[in-house]
Amino acid sequence: DVVMTQSPLSLPVTLGQPASISCRSSQSLVYSDGDTYLNWFQQRPGQSPRRLIYKVSNRDSGVPDRFSGSGSGTDFTLKISRVEAEDVGVYYCMQGTHWPRTFGQGTKVEIK
Amino acid sequence: EVQLVESGGGLVQPGGSLRLSCAVSGFTFSNYWMTWVRQAPGKGLEWVANIKEDGSEKYYVDSVKGRFTISRDNAKNSLYLQMNSLRAEDTAVYYCARGTWGPRYWGQGTLVTVSS
Numbered sequence: 001d002v003v004m005t006q007s008p009l010s011l012p013v014t015l016g017q018p019a020s021i022s023c024r025s026s027q028s029l030v031y032s033d034g035d036t037y038l039n040w041f042q043q044r045p046g047q048s049p050r051r052l053i054y055k056v057s058n059r060d061s062g063v064p065d066r067f068s069g070s071g072s073g074t075d076f077t078l079k080i081s082r083v084e085a086e087d088v089g090v091y092y093c094m095q096g097t098h099w100p101r102t103f104g105q106g107t108k109v110e111i112k
Numbered sequence: 113e114v115q116l117v118e119s120g121g122g123l124v125q126p127g128g129s130l131r132l133s134c135a136v137s138g139f140t141f142s143n144y145w146m147t148w149v150r151q152a153p154g155k156g157l158e159w160v161a162n163i164k165e166d167g168s169e170k171y172y173v174d175s176v177k178g179r180f181t182i183s184r185d186n187a188k189n190s191l192y193l194q195m196n197s198l199r200a201e202d203t204a205v206y207y208c209a210r211g212t213w214g215p216r217y218w219g220q221g222t223l224v225t226v227s228s
Contacts, residue, residue, distance in 0.1 A: 001174075039214030041157070048207060048218040049149075049157060060216065092157055096213035100173045101147075101159040 002027050002095050006104035012112045019080040021107045023093035028073050030097070037096035040069055040078045043106075044089040052091075053078065085111060114138040114217045116208050121222030128198050128226070134191040134208030134219060142166070142186040145212035148193050150204035151221075158204075161193065162212045175201075198226045 003026040013019045029036045040053040051060050053069035056076060066081040080087055088111060093104040120132040134146070148160040161182040162171045170182050181194040191208050203226050209215030 037213045043157075048220055050218070051214060051216050054214045054216070090156075094157070094159075094214060099171050101162070101212070103157045103159065106156040 001100055002029075002098045002102050004093055004095055004102050004104040006091075006093060006107050009105060009107055011107055011109045013080075013083045013109060014112050015085065016082050019083050019087075019109060021078045021091055021093075021109075023071075023076045023078070023104050025074045025076075025095055027098065029095050030073065036072065038069075038071065038076050039094045039096060040067075041092045041094060042087075042089050043092065044086075047089075049092065080109075083109070083111070114210070116210065116217060116219035118206060118208050118219045118222040121206065121224045123225045123227065124198055125228050126199060126226055129194070129196045130198065130224060132193040132195065132206055132208075132222060132224070134193075136189050136191065136208075136210070139210070141184075141189040144210050146182075146184060146191045147209040147212055147215050148182060148191075149207045149209055149215070149218075150202075150224075151207070152201075152204045155204075160206070163191070195224070198224075200226050202226050 005024045007022045029038050036056050038056045041049040043049045052063050057069045068079050070077050090106040090108050092106050115137045117135045124130050163182045179197045183192045205221040207221045208219045210217040
């Protein structure tokens with residue numbers, strides 16, 4: 001199985017400051033069609049997961065542009081340019097290239 | 113509006129069975145792969161199973177193979193998860209979601225508790 005490793009697992013951030021989460025996969029996530037199926041999800045307390053980013057860097061509709069994704073192959077990053085109070089929650093990367101699909105352990109973002 | 117509504121969760125004894133359902137609306141169900149994901153209390157997300165648009169392909173995480181069965185009824189716009197031989201470690205909120213490459217829409221989840 002593809003292991004997804006996130007860091008850090010806990011991220012205290014000051015409001016208005018940037019935040020960055022790393023996600024590394026144990027195998028390349030490039031699929032045979034040339035696309036890379038790496039996704040980022042946000043889960044606010046008490047809510048269902050919400051997809052923020054798909055195929056590494058594509059932001060879903062309604063997602064603020066302070067969220068951005070980047071990376072390639074096995075190394076990926078989610079960045080929040082200026083953290084707001086509503087960004088508190090747990091963030092997960094997930095690969096959709098290989099079976100079984102796998103998630104990272106999650107990174108808890110909290111306000112300092 | 114895309115909606116996914118899970119049901120069927122509850123308390124079940126170890127070794128028991130439960131069938132989860134997911135009723136969808138707002139999109140053409142038969143055009144999409146569907147996914148079950150679970151989340152144990154206070155833990156992270158775990159992908160459980162996927163089913164192709166026509167039901168011809170199914171994939172499972174190793175820990176549920178041989179015990180869980182994913183299925184769908186495209187005429188009823190419904191997704192199912194039959195769970196047999198349940199164990200304490202199957203206790204979780206179970207979410208259904210649309211898609212497989214990276215699920216875009218999720219339900220609110222249904223809680224399954226396996227305990228004596």
